[in-house]
Amino acid sequence: MYQYTDFDRHFIRRRAEQYRDQLARNMSGELTDNDFRPLRLQNGWYVQRYAPMLRVAVPYGELASRQLRVLARIAREFDQPSAEVFHTASSTQAELGTPHLPVGYGHFTTRQNVQFNWIPLEKSADVMDLLASVDMHGIQTSGNCIRNITSDALAGIAPDELVDPRPYCEILRQWSTLHPEFAYLPRKFKLAVTGAREDRAATAWHDVGLQLLRDADGQVGFKVMVGGGMGRTPMIARTLREFLPWNQILNYLEAVVRVYNRWGRRDNLYKARIKILVKAEGERFVDEVNAEYQAVLDHDGGQHTIPQYELDRVSASFMPVALLEQGRPAPETVVAEFTPKEQAAYQRWLQQNVRAHKNQLLRAVTLSFKRLGFAPGDATADQLDATADLAERFSAGEVRVTHQQNLLLPWVRVEDLPALWQAANALGLARANIGLLTDMIACPGGDFCALANARSIPVAESITRRFADLDELFDLGAIDMHISGCINSCGHHHSGHIGVLGVDKDGREWYQVSLGGSDGSTLSGPATPGKVIGPSFAASEVADVVEALLDTYRIYRRIGERFITCVRRLGLEPFKAAANAARHETRDAGQVLHVHLNTADALTD
Secondary structure: OOOOHHHHHHHHHHHHHHHHHHHHHHHHHOHHHHHHHHHOOOEEEEEOOOOOEEEEHHHHHHHHHHHHHHHHHHHHOOOOOOHHHHHHHHHHHHHOOOOOOOOOOOEEEOOEEEEEEOOOOOHHHHHHHHHHHHOOOOOOOOOOOOOOOOOOOEEEEEEOOOEEEEEEEHHHHHOOOOHHHOOOOOOOOOOEEOEOOOOOOOHHHHOOEEEEEOOOOOOOOEEEEEOEEEOOOOOOOEEEEEEEEEEHHHHHHHHHHHHHHHHHOOOOHHHHHHHHHHHHHHHHHHHHHHHHHHHHHHHHHOOOHHHHHHHHHHHHHOOOOOOHHOOOOOHHOOOOOOHHHHHHHHHHHHHHEEEEEOOOEEEEEEEOOOOOOOOOOEHHHHHHHHHHHHHHHHHHOEEEOOOOOOEEEEEEEEHHHHHHHHHHHHHHHHHHHHHOOOEEEEEEHHHHOOOOOOHHHHHHHHHHHHHOEEEEEHHHOOOEEEEEOOOOOOOOOOHHHEEEEEEEOOOOOEEEEOOOOOOOOOOOOOEEEEOOOOOOOOHHHHHHHHHHHHHHHHHHOOOOOHHHHHHHHHOHHHHHHHHHHHOOOOOOOOOOOOOOOOOOOOOOO
């Protein structure tokens, strides 16, 4: 993992001190709420439906166990609303039928961040200090700037990796943090980087997607894609450079973001993302970027050309973990002989949750944070602490936040897998559903977000409950299920094999269902948005509709054929007919329920 320098630590701590002063002036009335709003947003503090929400940056998804422990402390001590706020929220949620409000939780997002939903604003400076004590912050996790740099959770350890992207991600993070020219872009700006043959970072769905490659001579460079994004108008990024030498990436990105900053629309929030500019201008955009890039080289002297010594300096933080540095499980945790039932569960876990590693003596293990009674990606304070324990015992003190809202242990020795399974199973984190239907992506939705048209968590819960049987999940195979509470697409519904989108119809929540989306991974095929299969469904109908879609797959699939492949072969019509039939059956049973959601101001991920 990257080790902060004295400069890095001084910078983060001074930032926390600055925020404390801003907060004190706001609380005293010296700084109005309107004046304070951009300052708190610059540090990751939103005001959501009921309470402030903090978004903490986890650059390219890497977390140390000491950082997890501080996140656990924040969840336990600070993610606690006032009695008045909690009573209001609980009463509203009870009316909507939500069973409980998760208090004292951290929430892992698709962009490898961590969010907290209940921290009182008056305590926010204390939280900033705590984060700074372990080299963490919320800088640029909101606002119209370059956001948290994301990457493949298997970066540096995947057998199919050509180049480790983490040193480049770190250089990008340092370049983009508080970049004075890009502090007020037309809209938020997201970068993703991968260095593997399989794209596990959904790069084509980002404002800029970077794929590290090697040419015929073994030289390292980037494939540069620009203009991807979801939201109201889903678009796949366009390739601007097939191979850009690695040391020119900052100069080239300076050109890309300058052109966007100059020409991106500021008059229309819905047309402000770079994808709209790329689509509207076509070749003119490419020509502008190339001209600006040449100007950067000629007039700025290519000042952001990355020297080899700087890459070497940063890369030194990402050397493979030495086996001898990993602590062995304590003698008292030696695994007892498995019962037949435990052995079967362990074998399934090995199949679904354990991945191959560059080092044949090691494995990468995903802990599942998708289980009944919890929103996808939610972790209690105790689970965060327990995961830190697992990381220290089995993974050299490191975990990774995945795009799928789980946590991954990257340095597990093969001989420690039985002990790890037993420990994770006792914590409820060893469910063998990784890559299966219930390993779904979902945003917090209307239960927390003021922009949401509908709730995501109850829909995710109903589907998880309907498909709780692991035998059935294994029979269905790999299925990406993504749920968003509104068109902003924080749940990435466009890229789901099955996507669910909450929509507002006359102040009531409904759900559109789409099929055939892909994030660009090898198993899913090229990145593509799914297609809506018909009119929207009521909340009580969604699980029935999903079941009807999967029953159709069971009927028509060929031997060994995956769900997404079957959908593309058959087309949408058989699935659309099944979904509509399920809708009519549910409505005939009188199960349709409508609810109303409140609205307030907020920003999206």
